[in-house]
Amino acid sequence: MQKRTKILFILIGLLPISMCIAAGIGAYQILPWRIPRILFFREEGFAVLVHVRFPRVILSAVVGAMLAISGATLQGIFRNPLADPGLIGVTAGAGLGATLWIVLIGGGALGVWGLPVAAFGCGVLVTVGVWKIAEEQGRVRTLTLLLAGIALNSFAGAGIGLMTFLADDEQLRSLTFWLLGGFGSATWHVVFVTLPIAAIGLFVLSRQAASLNAMSLGESEAYHLGVSTETLKRWSVFGVALTVGAAVSAAGGIGFVGLVVPHLLRLLGGADHRYVLPGSAVGGAILLVSADLFSRTVVAPAELPVGIVTALIGGPFFLWLLFRFKREVFL
Amino acid sequence: MIELEGIGYRIGQNWLVRDINVTIEKGTLWGIVGPNGAGKSTLLRLISGELPPATGEIRLFGKPIHNYEPKELARLRAYLQQKRDLNFPFISLEIVLFGRHPYLNGTKETTADLLIAKEALRQVEADMFADRLYPTLSGGEASRVDIARILTQAPDLFLLDEPTNHLDPRHQVQILNLCKTICDDSKTVITAIHDLNLASMYADRLLLLKDGISVACGSPETVLTLDQLSETYGIPFEVLPHPDGYPWVMPCLNPS
Numbered sequence: 001m002q003k004r005t006k007i008l009f010i011l012i013g014l015l016p017i018s019m020c021i022a023a024g025i026g027a028y029q030i031l032p033w034r035i036p037r038i039l040f041f042r043e044e045g046f047a048v049l050v051h052v053r054f055p056r057v058i059l060s061a062v063v064g065a066m067l068a069i070s071g072a073t074l075q076g077i078f079r080n081p082l083a084d085p086g087l088i089g090v091t092a093g094a095g096l097g098a099t100l101w102i103v104l105i106g107g108g109a110l111g112v113w114g115l116p117v118a119a120f121g122c123g124v125l126v127t128v129g130v131w132k133i134a135e136e137q138g139r140v141r142t143l144t145l146l147l148a149g150i151a152l153n154s155f156a157g158a159g160i161g162l163m164t165f166l167a168d169d170e171q172l173r174s175l176t177f178w179l180l181g182g183f184g185s186a187t188w189h190v191v192f193v194t195l196p197i198a199a200i201g202l203f204v205l206s207r208q209a210a211s212l213n214a215m216s217l218g219e220s221e222a223y224h225l226g227v228s229t230e231t232l233k234r235w236s237v238f239g240v241a242l243t244v245g246a247a248v249s250a251a252g253g254i255g256f257v258g259l260v261v262p263h264l265l266r267l268l269g270g271a272d273h274r275y276v277l278p279g280s281a282v283g284g285a286i287l288l289v290s291a292d293l294f295s296r297t298v299v300a301p302a303e304l305p306v307g308i309v310t311a312l313i314g315g316p317f318f319l320w321l322l323f324r325f326k327r328e329v330f331l
Numbered sequence: 332m333i334e335l336e337g338i339g340y341r342i343g344q345n346w347l348v349r350d351i352n353v354t355i356e357k358g359t360l361w362g363i364v365g366p367n368g369a370g371k372s373t374l375l376r377l378i379s380g381e382l383p384p385a386t387g388e389i390r391l392f393g394k395p396i397h398n399y400e401p402k403e404l405a406r407l408r409a410y411l412q413q414k415r416d417l418n419f420p421f422i423s424l425e426i427v428l429f430g431r432h433p434y435l436n437g438t439k440e441t442t443a444d445l446l447i448a449k450e451a452l453r454q455v456e457a458d459m460f461a462d463r464l465y466p467t468l469s470g471g472e473a474s475r476v477d478i479a480r481i482l483t484q485a486p487d488l489f490l491l492d493e494p495t496n497h498l499d500p501r502h503q504v505q506i507l508n509l510c511k512t513i514c515d516d517s518k519t520v521i522t523a524i525h526d527l528n529l530a531s532m533y534a535d536r537l538l539l540l541k542d543g544i545s546v547a548c549g550s551p552e553t554v555l556t557l558d559q560l561s562e563t564y565g566i567p568f569e570v571l572p573h574p575d576g577y578p579w580v581m582p583c584l585n586p587s
Contacts, residue, residue: 079418214432216419220381221412225484226405226433271419274439 004275007268011282018286019061022293023053027300056186060292060306061285062198063183063251064261066243068284071258072265072276073205073236076212078146081266085244085258088149088237089126092156094248095179097122099163102175115178116190119249126152127241140233142219180305181252183292194250201243202281208236209273216271254307256314257284263318287313332357333378333488333519337387340370340377340543347373348543351387355536357487358517360510362524362534364554366564370543371523372413375490378521379410391488405433408488409481413496415473417466423476424461427452430483444483451482454509456502470497478506489513491522495529507533527580531555531573539563555580 020032030038030045038045070085078087086092101118133148134140160179167175177184211232214222219229247254265279288306291313295304333355340348348370355361363371376382378389380396389396391407399407409430417426427448428440435444452458457475460468465476474497481489489510495503507529510520514535524530530537530551537554539547541563547554555578560568566582573579 081418210432210435213425214429216417216421217415217426217429218412220376221410221415223381223401224379224405224408224410224412225429226402228401266420270425271421272425 004269004272004279007265008275008279008282011279011286015061015282015286015289018289019057022057022060022289023049025293025297026053051188055188055191056183056292057289059186059191059194059250060183060288062191062194063247063254064257064284064286064288065281066198066201066247066284067254067257067288068261068280069202069205069277070240070244070247072262072273072280073208073212073240074258075262076208076215076273077233077236078142079216079218081263082259084255085240086153086255087146088240089130089152089156090123090241090244091248091253092153092160093126094119094123094245095253096126096156096159096163098178098249098252099160099167099175102178103163103167103171116193116249120245123245123248124241126156127237127245131237139230142233145233145237177305178252179307181254181307181310182295182303182305183251184296184303186250190250194246197242197246201239201246204235204239205243206277206281208232208239209277212236212273212277216273252305252307254288254310256310257287260314260318261287332392333521334390335378335387336389338374338377338384338389339386340373340382341385346543348377348540351545353538353545353548355519355521357519358514359519359535360514360533361519361521362530362537363521363540364524364527364530364537365540365546368542369540371540372492373543374540375410375492375521375523378488379408379490380404381410402433405484405486407486408490409484409486411477411481411489411491411494413492415477421465422462423457423465423468424448424452426465426476427461427479427483430480430485433484447485448479448483451479452476454482455479456505471499471502474498475502475506478509482509487518489518489520489522491520493523493525495524495526503529527555527560531577531580532575551577 020035023035024030024032028045028048030049035049037043038049067085071083074085074087075081075083098115098119100122101115105114130145130148130152131140134145164172164175211222211227214225214227215229215232222229261284262276262280265276265283269275269279288310291309292306295306295309298304335351335353338348338351339346351374363374365371373382377384380399383397391399396404428444430448431440431444449458449461452461455475455478457472457479460472460476465473468476474494478494494506498506510522511533513520534551536549537551538545539554539559546563547559555570557568557570560570560580569581569583571579
């Protein structure tokens with residue numbers, strides 16, 4: 001069996017294991033191998049598992065998958081391994097939507113839906129803006145796309161800063177917590193809304209893998225190899241806006257997953273996007289499930305924002321890998 | 332057969348290529364020569380379909396080039412670029428396999444594809460670095476891997492932008508011999524080339540460009556003349572007959 005296939009199989013095997021462990025650990029301890037029994041016979045702990053742990057674990061897996069595959073896709077489009085899913089403005093846009101909602105309208109308005117819908121809408125809107133700015137006679141230049149993203153990111157950043165300045169103490173607290181990200185508010189409702197968006201996004205993005213390979217030689221080389229580069233960029237940005245918008249609106253701003261996970265996959269098995277994209281999705285899911293487990297247990301009964309945990313685990317881990325594979329890494 | 336009819340391309344008011352009329356027969360090796368900035372690469376990119384011409388029409392095998400789908404076109408013509416930059420750790424064999432992209436529809440390469448790629452690597456004497464990471468190759472090694480990729484694409488028309496750059500004399504000759512073999516197989520090669528003597532040795536036809544305009548077009552004997560070369564490059568030349576028969580071109584220091 002090829003090395004890459006092996007890595008993918010191992011990751012796919014690790015995902016349910018990590019999810020079961022994460023579902024078992026918490027204030028109320030459940031041994032992972034007892035989970036099927038509890039579910040089947042509705043033993044003690046059933047309510048905790050089904051109503052509290054499962055939605056949270058599933059949501060963190062889905063969000064991790066979406067962030068990581070988006071990062072891998074944008075790195076392919078921009079042909080730069082340092083690209084981040086935030087580059088096309090969707091993360092900052094969603095952040096702006098959320099802060100505007102919290103400060104100007106009130107976090108609880110329109111029940112549980114107001115905040116995520118505002119975040120998702122604003123994230124997608126900013127990305128559409130970035131795309132429109134970069135578009136010229138039906139063609140989008142990748143460099144212009146990047147620059148437009150940076151410009152609108154800074155606008156959105158200014159907006160978030162202004163809202164932080166205007167916020168009162170209570171708003172500031174929920175705002176900070178939201179911006180740092182977390183799964184504290186995970187419910188089945190959020191899962192059911194996020195899942196179909198994730199399914200569409202992951203499907204669209206995974207279909208671009210072969211074209212992204214050709215794209216890594218450059219845009220005109222990709223064209224000469226038969227890739228419709230405009231279509232590729234359009235679908236990729238669409239997929240990233242959808243998935244990252246959904247991820248941020250479900251869990252706030254969680255950094256580092258989209259940057260680190262694709263890198264890890266490349267270090268382990270090479271750069272072929274037909275392996276990096278699905279591998280990143282599964283790897284991102286595992287990483288975020290573990291990070292969330294850590295964030296809610298390490299200072300229990302309080303909870304760390306998961307964005308801090310991903311940065312805290314991601315940074316040093318990334319550095320370690322960097323030193324180990326120094327000669328083979330291309331930045 | 333490739334027909335160029337009144338081809339022009341401009342950026343703003345600046346014409347990079349203007350009024351080119353050429354018919355290129357199947358099975359011939361064409362060299363495009365001329366000074367830096369004469370429009371050689373632009374002309375190649377126009378023929379490849381990457382740039383839309385501002386004036387005129389290009390027909391590839393009887394059909395206007397803009398009527399082809401990108402994938403369909405990629406099976407008919409391949410393009411070798413001058414500059415390359417790759418930021419991902421692909422190995423050479425993977426780069427060569429990219430040549431199969433127009434045949435694959437996103438599916439995985441088969442053993443047959445792998446054999447084609449390996450054979451192409453062998454043809455350019457690059458099989459020993461099949462497993463090396465492409466970004467770690469030297470300029471000349473990477474050039475040969477790129478040429479293997481073009482061969483793997485198996486087109487009828489090869490567009491090469493200075494394929495002999497970075498190569499030592501042995502590999503320059505080898506690549507041009509390969510071009511000859513390709514033409515003998517009734518495929519067509521159009522190559523931009525700076526080395527006038529290699530062009531003279533290998534090309535069936537030459538197109539001499541200056542400022543985007545065709546100065547001369549025809550066999551090496553009719554194109555590489557003293558007056559036309561001095562006029563185009565702005566320096567004195569000496570043209571001698573090479574013992575093998577083709578014109579031998581030298582810039583000269585002290586014109587008599």
